[in-house]
Amino acid sequence: MSRPADSSAKRRPASAVLRLLEGVDRLTEWLEKGILGASVLFLAGLLIIHVLGRQLLGNGVTGQVELTQMSLVIMTFAGLGYAVRRARHISMSAFFDQLSGLPRKVMLIIISLGTAALMFYLAWYAGEYVATMAERGRTSSALQIPLWIPYLAAPIGLALAGIQFCLTAVRNLTSRDTYRSFTEKDEYLAAPDDGTL
Numbered sequence: 420m421s422r423p424a425d426s427s428a429k430r431r432p433a434s435a436v437l438r439l440l441e442g443v444d445r446l447t448e449w450l451e452k453g454i455l456g457a458s459v460l461f462l463a464g465l466l467i468i469h470v471l472g473r474q475l476l477g478n479g480v481t482g483q484v485e486l487t488q489m490s491l492v493i494m495t496f497a498g499l500g501y502a503v504r505r506a507r508h509i510s511m512s513a514f515f516d517q518l519s520g521l522p523r524k525v526m527l528i529i530i531s532l533g534t535a536a537l538m539f540y541l542a543w544y545a546g547e548y549v550a551t552m553a554e555r556g557r558t559s560s561a562l563q564i565p566l567w568i569p570y571l572a573a574p575i576g577l578a579l580a581g582i583q584f585c586l587t588a589v590r591n592l593t594s595r596d597t598y599r600s601f602t603e604k605d606e607y608l609a610a611p612d613d614g615t616l
Contacts, residue, residue: 437593440586444601447579448504454497454572462490482562489559489569496576503583506599524597527605531588538581546574 465486473479480486502508515526553567586601597605 436589440589440601443582444504444586447500447582451497451501451504451579455494455501458490458494458497462487462494465490482559485559485561485564489564492569493572496572497579499576500579500583503580503587504600504602506603523605524591527597527599528588528591531584531591535581535584535588538577538584542574542577542581545570545577549574 465480465483469479469483499508515523515530518526549567549570552570553565557566558564559566583600587598590598590601599605
């Protein structure tokens, strides 16, 4: 006697894909947090040493301005993917906010896929720029650091943001709920009413 088809058997491939995507999400989060944390700690340490050196020894860290600028470039592009993951990125949502239900979800999928395509295109273009910079041997003026090294954060950060937008689209295609990112549900958070109004 054959057993009736188990409904959980139909869900296994989708759940396996979601587990794989969750692994990708965790890996990219680990990369982004590592890059951001190291950059912030480096910048904080650099500025503390520079100030102490100027105050106590009369001489700060050579190339401090260049190193600060490079750290800010790295933090900006590494933070891009992290902002998308937490749904804290800039969004033009006047039209989107007027929608609800399925039209809102469809619009979010279209926006996510379109933005992912843009991020991957910009990552490719930034990668070409970094490769050209490396070929020409451009270096920073004071410390002679090859500029392609800190600017490599641009294509990596843009690619990570593109991956996050793709994950958002997949989450919305495979879930009943609407998600602003792979892990963040689309919920309207009203301002708390403290009774003053």
